[in-house]
Amino acid sequence: MSIRTVFLALTMSTAATFAFAHGRTPEATLVELFCAQHGSDQHGYGYLVTASLLELIDKAQAKNDEIQAAAPDEKPPLGDGILFQSYPDMAPVCKQGAFGADGIVEVQYEFPETPDANWTDRLKLVTESGLVKIDDVLYGKEGVEGLRKVLDGVLKAAQ
Numbered sequence: 001m002s003i004r005t006v007f008l009a010l011t012m013s014t015a016a017t018f019a020f021a022h023g024r025t026p027e028a029t030l031v032e033l034f035c036a037q038h039g040s041d042q043h044g045y046g047y048l049v050t051a052s053l054l055e056l057i058d059k060a061q062a063k064n065d066e067i068q069a070a071a072p073d074e075k076p077p078l079g080d081g082i083l084f085q086s087y088p089d090m091a092p093v094c095k096q097g098a099f100g101a102d103g104i105v106e107v108q109y110e111f112p113e114t115p116d117a118n119w120t121d122r123l124k125l126v127t128e129s130g131l132v133k134i135d136d137v138l139y140g141k142e143g144v145e146g147l148r149k150v151l152d153g154v155l156k157a158a159q
Contacts, residue, residue, distance in 0.1 A: 026132040027125055028096055031105055034123065034134065035094035038085070038109075045084055050126060050133045053148065057082055060151040067157070077154045083147055085109065086121050086139040106141070 030048060037044040046054055064078040080088050087109075097106025103125040111117040124136040124146075138146040 027099065027105055030125065030132050030134065031096040031107060031123065034084075034107065035096075038090070038094040045082075045134075048134050050128050050135045053133075053135055056148060056151045060154040063154055063157075067154075077157055083139075083150055084137055086119055089117070091118075103135075104138070 034045070034048055037048070049057070061078065061082070064076045068074075068076040068079075085107075089109075091109035091111055093108070093110035093112065095108050095110070097108040097120055099105050100122070104122050105125060106120050106122050108120050109118060120141050122138040122141070123134050124138060125132050126135045127133070136146045136148045138144060
């Protein structure tokens, strides 16, 4: 287990305890932790997502590696990494937006000096083993296109 993994686990535990003690919801805390990972490597998200989403990520990454090995001069489907947000740009501001129906919460990405570049994604939240977890990242304010669909596409493209 890496130092980063231990640190992230302790951070999540501490954040959950702090949130409970200060009246914050688990959902708000999860979005805050999600935003804290914004722009970092994909491995930090592992503790925030459901077991089934993590399994899908691992399978898609393995297929992506196979595709890249077969065609090393071509960019594989996940050549830009796992798409935990609609755009690869690093927004200076990542924050919680509105809570919607069915466990959906908005995540707002903002560029204070270029407001036209702002965007909003949505997280589909579920409770797993007593913890609130991310089960999908839905791109944009509407629709169902999201991380699960992208990962499924990688698996189908590799067949």
